Amino acid sequence: MATSEQSLRRKRLDRGIKARADTIFAVASYREILYLMLPRLVPVGLLLVMPLLLQGYWNKVLVYACMYGLLALSWDFLASCGLFSLGQSLFFGIGAYLAGAMNYYLHLPPLVTLPLATITGGIVSALLLSPVMRLRGVYFAMVTLMLPLLLMKVIETTGVFGGTHGLSGLSPLPHDAFAAYLAVIAFLLCMFAFRRIINSDYGLVLMAIRDDDRAVMSGAINIYWRKSQALFISGAVGAFAGALMTHHYQFLGMSTFALDYSILPVAAVALGGQGSFAGAALGSMILVPLSEALRALGGLRIAIYCMVLIVSIIGLPEGIFHFLERKYHQFETVSEVK
Amino acid sequence: MSLLIYGLINSVILALYAVGFSLTYGISGLANFAHGALYILSGFAAWTFIHSLGLPFAIAAPLAILVTGVVGFLIYWVLLLRLRGIALAELIVTFAAGVAILELLTWKGFYGIRYSLPLFIRGGVEIGSVAIDYQRLFVLIAGIALVILLWLFVHHTRIGLAFRAMAQNERTALSVGIESDWIGSLSLAFGSALAAVAAMVVLPLGVMESTIGYEVLIYALAVAIVGGLESTMGMVVGSFLIGYGQIAAAKYIGAKWMVIVPLAAIVIVLAIRPSGIFGKYKELEERV
Numbered sequence: 001m002a003t004s005e006q007s008l009r010r011k012r013l014d015r016g017i018k019a020r021a022d023t024i025f026a027v028a029s030y031r032e033i034l035y036l037m038l039p040r041l042v043p044v045g046l047l048l049v050m051p052l053l054l055q056g057y058w059n060k061v062l063v064y065a066c067m068y069g070l071l072a073l074s075w076d077f078l079a080s081c082g083l084f085s086l087g088q089s090l091f092f093g094i095g096a097y098l099a100g101a102m103n104y105y106l107h108l109p110p111l112v113t114l115p116l117a118t119i120t121g122g123i124v125s126a127l128l129l130s131p132v133m134r135l136r137g138v139y140f141a142m143v144t145l146m147l148p149l150l151l152m153k154v155i156e157t158t159g160v161f162g163g164t165h166g167l168s169g170l171s172p173l174p175h176d177a178f179a180a181y182l183a184v185i186a187f188l189l190c191m192f193a194f195r196r197i198i199n200s201d202y203g204l205v206l207m208a209i210r211d212d213d214r215a216v217m218s219g220a221i222n223i224y225w226r227k228s229q230a231l232f233i234s235g236a237v238g239a240f241a242g243a244l245m246t247h248h249y250q251f252l253g254m255s256t257f258a259l260d261y262s263i264l265p266v267a268a269v270a271l272g273g274q275g276s277f278a279g280a281a282l283g284s285m286i287l288v289p290l291s292e293a294l295r296a297l298g299g300l301r302i303a304i305y306c307m308v309l310i311v312s313i314i315g316l317p318e319g320i321f322h323f324l325e326r327k328y329h330q331f332e333t334v335s336e337v338k
Numbered sequence: 339m340s341l342l343i344y345g346l347i348n349s350v351i352l353a354l355y356a357v358g359f360s361l362t363y364g365i366s367g368l369a370n371f372a373h374g375a376l377y378i379l380s381g382f383a384a385w386t387f388i389h390s391l392g393l394p395f396a397i398a399a400p401l402a403i404l405v406t407g408v409v410g411f412l413i414y415w416v417l418l419l420r421l422r423g424i425a426l427a428e429l430i431v432t433f434a435a436g437v438a439i440l441e442l443l444t445w446k447g448f449y450g451i452r453y454s455l456p457l458f459i460r461g462g463v464e465i466g467s468v469a470i471d472y473q474r475l476f477v478l479i480a481g482i483a484l485v486i487l488l489w490l491f492v493h494h495t496r497i498g499l500a501f502r503a504m505a506q507n508e509r510t511a512l513s514v515g516i517e518s519d520w521i522g523s524l525s526l527a528f529g530s531a532l533a534a535v536a537a538m539v540v541l542p543l544g545v546m547e548s549t550i551g552y553e554v555l556i557y558a559l560a561v562a563i564v565g566g567l568e569s570t571m572g573m574v575v576g577s578f579l580i581g582y583g584q585i586a587a588a589k590y591i592g593a594k595w596m597v598i599v600p601l602a603a604i605v606i607v608l609a610i611r612p613s614g615i616f617g618k619y620k621e622l623e624e625r626v
Contacts, residue, residue: 084429086371086429086433131605131608132604132605132608134608135608138369138429139563141369141429142369142559142562142563143559143563143604143608145371145433145555145556145559146556146559146560146600146601146604147601149552149556150556150597150598150600150601153597154597154598157594157595157597158594259437259552263433263434263437266430267434270430300441300442300445301441302437302438302441303437303438303441303442303445305434306434306435306437306438306441307434307438309430309431309434310417310431310434310435310438313421313427313430313431314417314420314421314431317424317427
């Protein structure tokens, strides 16, 4: 035989369990049920055990990760109805300020301020953004980028809510473990609820607004009303994250409107993959611990984030989650090319 | 009187901020969120040329403009070329690139009183009862000259005409031999260079800080949204509206309310005319 080079090629086949579409499975045995349940149960289990294992500093990191995860989920939810926001810190800051102010001035306990800030935060965000709801794409992104930065300036110049010094000495959550569990459970609930919502008829309308809003309008659906509902849901989730953070740190400051809270969720979604919510969750679970490890670098941290963001958008546009999902559902064998 | 003059200067400064942004957007449909970062980058480049290499400002300024243009070109050529047409990805990448530049500058320690660019001309003059320094007058003249030069450039040079062709119809432009990748890169390079020109003229008025980058971006966006991104006229009118609005607010209500003017202007304009005052596109087509 001549010394011809044998080149190999990869052969990919979908697993038989995938019957028809990406989301319809034909389950025939416990093994297959396990095959479907494992990728869902293992992360959930891990997250639920985590607060017991982690103490002190890393417990805080876990809360942090869940909080960014919530922001990333709320970003992804808005994006799935065509509203690309560059200012998740708006929702975060509104929630934080509402909860902080209620606690500081009215002395309401955290267990009251948390739900209250969540609901009113959602309403306030939806109202604030209602004039710009009619914009889409780049224009919406521009306005959302500006809003938190301008609000920050308003607080700085007018000195409301403690101005540049912020409000400190807020009441803490009952217990560290309680905070961690609250964060984890809210995070998981939000993720699975969003996955449900987006696959329901309601979510279908939202996605249709993203794809072709005029077609939806011609179907006699008021897209602005739907968009404001999406803004409310997303804003409420962001506000909850902010309120949680305020009580966890017992401090409220202008930094809640900072760019960190806008850029990190977007980076998390870009890394994890857009549209499935699991991607957003995965991305934030990777990025936040990474950022804690990079904390020693100080100001360079955000710069590194941005680089991660750029590299992951250019290198793996579909995101880690979609990549893994595809691999999980496929056999891959190496065969010779004849 | 002071309202009239300072309002005019403020408006021209805003127009200078926005002109590069709106040029890039007008040509390649790319919202360059790194605009503010490039603005401040050019300031620090000029500072470095002056203080490390000992160049006079007259040489350092063009050099900084050139460097910023090249950076803009590279951002397009290296990063954005792979993402052409995916509006969201383009936006996130320019934004991330901008934030990365700003954070790197902050990390390098570029803030504080010692970072400022020299004035072109010292001294001042009194017009009526208003004292005004020459540098501010210079800003005024430079701004007007820049807009006129830009108009001439876009209407009477080969590259300028290619820019307009790209803006009108990319495919037709391709079919007559205008390479859209090249022109797109050039458009970002020009936009960045214009940001740098603005920086060279405006920055000597104050201290340099990397946070100014965000401010410039915000004002550029505000002007663009109020005026309508597609037209030069809209940009000028938008900057005059916000510029005079700010000075009037500072004079009659209090200086701290200046920052609210752009926000209020945006909300009002969006409520009345969502495509901006001079937006060329029909409301349903592009923006809404």
